Amino acid sequence: MESSGVEELGLASGWWIASRRRLMPDDPFFSAGNIERELLAKQVALDLTEDERYQLQKMEVANTEPVFCPIVGCAARLNCLEDFEDHYHARHTASCSVCSRVFPTSRLLSIHISEAHDSFFQAKVARGFPMYECLVEGCGVKLKSYKSRQQHLVDKHKFPATFEFYKKAHPSKHQRQKHQRRQGSYPKDASKHTDMDLDRKSSKQIYHKYRPKKASLKEGKETEMEVEERMDDLVSAVSKLSTTDSSPSSISFGHRHARGFAFIPRSINKNGKQTAQSEAKG
Amino acid sequence: MADEHVPPQSSYHRDSIKSSVHNSSAQRRRQLAVAVGKERREALIRTKRLCREALFENNEASLEGDMNIDEERAVLNSQASQIIEDLKSAMTYQGKGAAQKKVEALRALRRLLSKSEIPPVKAALQAGAVPLLVQCLSLGSPDEQLLEAAWCLTNIAAGEPEETKSLMPALPLLVAHLGEKSSVPVAEQCAWALGNVAGEGDELRNILLAQGALLPLARLMMSTKGSTARTASWALSNLIKGPQPNAATELISIKGVLDSIIQHLRNLDDELATEVAWVVVYLSALSEAAVSLLVKSDVVHLLVGKLAASESLQLLIPVLRSLGNLVAADSYMTDMVLVVGHNTTDQILLGLIKCLKSEHRVLKKEAAWVLSNIAAGSVGHKELIFSSEATPLMIHLLSSAPFDIRKEVAYTLGNLCVAPAKSAEQPSIIVHHLVALVNRECISGFIHLVRSADIQSAKLGLQFLELVMRGMPNGEGPKLVEREDGIDAMERFQFHENEEMRIMANGLVDKYFGEDYGLNE
Numbered sequence: 001m002e003s004s005g006v007e008e009l010g011l012a013s014g015w016w017i018a019s020r021r022r023l024m025p026d027d028p029f030f031s032a033g034n035i036e037r038e039l040l041a042k043q044v045a046l047d048l049t050e051d052e053r054y055q056l057q058k059m060e061v062a063n064t065e066p067v068f069c070p071i072v073g074c075a076a077r078l079n080c081l082e083d084f085e086d087h088y089h090a091r092h093t094a095s096c097s098v099c100s101r102v103f104p105t106s107r108l109l110s111i112h113i114s115e116a117h118d119s120f121f122q123a124k125v126a127r128g129f130p131m132y133e134c135l136v137e138g139c140g141v142k143l144k145s146y147k148s149r150q151q152h153l154v155d156k157h158k159f160p161a162t163f164e165f166y167k168k169a170h171p172s173k174h175q176r177q178k179h180q181r182r183q184g185s186y187p188k189d190a191s192k193h194t195d196m197d198l199d200r201k202s203s204k205q206i207y208h209k210y211r212p213k214k215a216s217l218k219e220g221k222e223t224e225m226e227v228e229e230r231m232d233d234l235v236s237a238v239s240k241l242s243t244t245d246s247s248p249s250s251i252s253f254g255h256r257h258a259r260g261f262a263f264i265p266r267s268i269n270k271n272g273k274q275t276a277q278s279e280a281k282g
Numbered sequence: 283m284a285d286e287h288v289p290p291q292s293s294y295h296r297d298s299i300k301s302s303v304h305n306s307s308a309q310r311r312r313q314l315a316v317a318v319g320k321e322r323r324e325a326l327i328r329t330k331r332l333c334r335e336a337l338f339e340n341n342e343a344s345l346e347g348d349m350n351i352d353e354e355r356a357v358l359n360s361q362a363s364q365i366i367e368d369l370k371s372a373m374t375y376q377g378k379g380a381a382q383k384k385v386e387a388l389r390a391l392r393r394l395l396s397k398s399e400i401p402p403v404k405a406a407l408q409a410g411a412v413p414l415l416v417q418c419l420s421l422g423s424p425d426e427q428l429l430e431a432a433w434c435l436t437n438i439a440a441g442e443p444e445e446t447k448s449l450m451p452a453l454p455l456l457v458a459h460l461g462e463k464s465s466v467p468v469a470e471q472c473a474w475a476l477g478n479v480a481g482e483g484d485e486l487r488n489i490l491l492a493q494g495a496l497l498p499l500a501r502l503m504m505s506t507k508g509s510t511a512r513t514a515s516w517a518l519s520n521l522i523k524g525p526q527p528n529a530a531t532e533l534i535s536i537k538g539v540l541d542s543i544i545q546h547l548r549n550l551d552d553e554l555a556t557e558v559a560w561v562v563v564y565l566s567a568l569s570e571a572a573v574s575l576l577v578k579s580d581v582v583h584l585l586v587g588k589l590a591a592s593e594s595l596q597l598l599i600p601v602l603r604s605l606g607n608l609v610a611a612d613s614y615m616t617d618m619v620l621v622v623g624h625n626t627t628d629q630i631l632l633g634l635i636k637c638l639k640s641e642h643r644v645l646k647k648e649a650a651w652v653l654s655n656i657a658a659g660s661v662g663h664k665e666l667i668f669s670s671e672a673t674p675l676m677i678h679l680l681s682s683a684p685f686d687i688r689k690e691v692a693y694t695l696g697n698l699c700v701a702p703a704k705s706a707e708q709p710s711i712i713v714h715h716l717v718a719l720v721n722r723e724c725i726s727g728f729i730h731l732v733r734s735a736d737i738q739s740a741k742l743g744l745q746f747l748e749l750v751m752r753g754m755p756n757g758e759g760p761k762l763v764e765r766e767d768g769i770d771a772m773e774r775f776q777f778h779e780n781e782e783m784r785i786m787a788n789g790l791v792d793k794y795f796g797e798d799y800g801l802n803e
Contacts (some may be wrong), residue, residue, distance in 0.1 A: 018697040084735035
């Protein structure tokens with residue numbers, strides 16, 4: 001292949017490189033044409049009917065390699081690529097009705113809801129209960145803080161150090177504007193946060209735990225202390241709210257565009273089987 | 283019986299005698315077909331070919347009637363055993379008319395093995411057909427005997443793997459009878475048998491090559507007699523198809539082969555051109571030496587001519603694929619042969635467009651592949667394709683066609699938007715092409731690929747989104763991607779098992795939908 005140096009570089013950084021693609025004669029790409037060749041050569045002799053042709057085409061599709069779902073921990077086997085989209089929507093679009101974040105299993109969704117939108121959860125955390133569950137199904141360990149859970153994932157389950165479970169979804173422009181309107185009514189914690197209210201369009205960030213590098217350069221690094229402080233503010237602020245079931249839709253945790261990778265290794269689903277049916281995307 | 287002079291390849295000439303088909307026999311064949319089902323389907327897609335009798339002989343069969351499959355099988359099997367016994371005694375018979383007796387027994391066996399949908403090959407093998415047939419092939423035997431024996435072996439080899447492999451003892455003799463001293467029908471029939479053997483698999487191909495089958499078959503391919511050239515070409519295509527490249531390389535080095543290929547492609551006989559084109563398919567796919575010779579020869583122009591002019595699916599498939607292999611293998615094609623402005627270039631584009639418009643999935647898919655490789659050429663090529671009918675066709679296919687076609691079309695459309703890469707630099711974007719495609723709503727088609735389970739396609743989709751977000755003027759790209767739910771598609775990769783994809787997708791989201799996104803609205 002040509003320009004392989006650029007190609008390698010491109011692949012690494014995700015650029016489109018226009019290059020010729022050569023295929024070997026036994027490449028599955030050619031199998032449909034090969035089959036057609038044989039059919040055409042024999043159809044007169046063997047008096048091929050329309051129905052048979054159809055059957056043969058179906059057979060050819062069925063003979064293609066099965067597709068395995070690439071979502072971590074799933075490995076569901078699908079007959080063909082077309083089936084994958086249905087599978088994905090049925091199994092991996094458990095979405096949070098509060099912040100629209102999508103999770104690949106219902107367990108992770110419910111962990112997210114507790115941690116991100118449940119005031120009761122935060123209250124218990126503030127009182128020192130170990131509430132942060134390990135994300136790996138079957139592990140069972142609970143930690144007292146997000147950070148220590150993070151550490152557990154890295155130490156025990158070989159997660160990358162940059163893994164972030166919190167990562168706010170990117171709402172559509174319409175949703176962003178909706179959030180902004182709702183934000184108007186929420187009490188502002190003036191002194192600490194005005195200068196951090198960078199993104200006018202997004203919902204008010206009362207808890208800036210994660211920020212992309214740009215912001216932290218402007219704002220200075222947060223220390224763990226500051227984080228804990230704001231946590232206290234949060235807990236007290238939240239506990240002042242009425243404790244109805246539904247959290248206010250304007251509260252959101254984690255900065256909108258947090259950096260880092262969300263990564264959950266295969267070990268999450270130890271049995272290798274698909275988890276229970278998750279909610280369909282609302 | 284008057285069938286001694288019927289050329290075995292009569293199946294090629296079916297069309298001319300269709301009128302003599304008995305409706306009932308056609309009907310019965312269909313019923314049989316439904317019942318046989320899987321067996322028949324497998325037989326249909328095999329790369330082996332059964333040698334049938336001419337249709338007008340079928341009425342002699344007392345098999346036509348109310349028998350069901352099992353009955354018919356039983357009858358055929360017992361007939362097979364009986365005939366083999368006859369043959370055995372004919373072989374040992376020393377008296378007058380011995381030769382005739384042998385031929386008659388062989389003919390009976392041949393008919394048995396060519397008439398039915400379910401020839402009793404296993405029964406014949408069990409009764410000991412092969413050793414007898416090998417004996418009948420001995421050098422110096424009368425032509426008729428050789429012909430019938432080779433025909434029997436042809437049909438024994440047309441079936442299942444074990445049946446084909448049973449021909450092993452016969453191979454050296456079959457190869458021997460390919461020689462120039464043999465009568466043409468005999469050589470042709472032996473070529474057919476060997477074609478079936480080669481079609482079985484790699485192992486048998488290598489054995490045949492070791493036994494020297496290539497050279498005599500090549501010579502037969504160079505014959506001026508149509509049916510001989512056809513049969514030999516077909517057999518050769520089975521013999522050189524690899525995966526090892528040595529047979530293909532050896533073939534092109536034989537003196538006269540290239541010229542002969544050119545001659546046959548010039549011929550008006552489409553069937554011959556089809557089989558020869560398949561030889562070119564394998565030559566161009568496997569042999570570098572063949573590629574360099576082919577791209578400089580008339581073969582390209584002839585293939586392009588056929589691509590543009592022919593309506594025969596059977597011919598178009600190997601022609602298209604040969605051209606595809608040549609374009610993919612050697613930049614000489616886009617640099618020197620398919621130069622923008624040359625007639626050949628215009629013609630190939632027309633031919634490819636015709637294939638894109640075709641109802642046949644294979645033609646659409648493989649034409650898109652060829653186009654994608656041409657679109658990987660110079661800016662001139664990109665502009666040529668972009669301004670042609672191909673672009674709107676592909677845009678439509680991107681959203682409506684089955685997955686495999688969409689993928690190839692995606693490669694082409696993306697290639698149109700990116701200038702040739704210079705070493706180690708990020709390739710520059712051909713903005714007016716990109717803008718035009720985006721305005722025709724291509725983004726959603728690529729986002730659909732991003733959501734695919736196929737990693738290559740997902741990567742392709744992400745790479746296109748990168749082009750859009752980087753290259754659209756006025757920083758419009760990210761907005762456009764967001765509008766088509768691109769962010770959602772990219773965020774799926776957070777929980778994807780492939781690290782490269784996660785990094786790529788997350789990188790794009792972080793870069794283009796970072797903190798400043800949406801601030802200036």
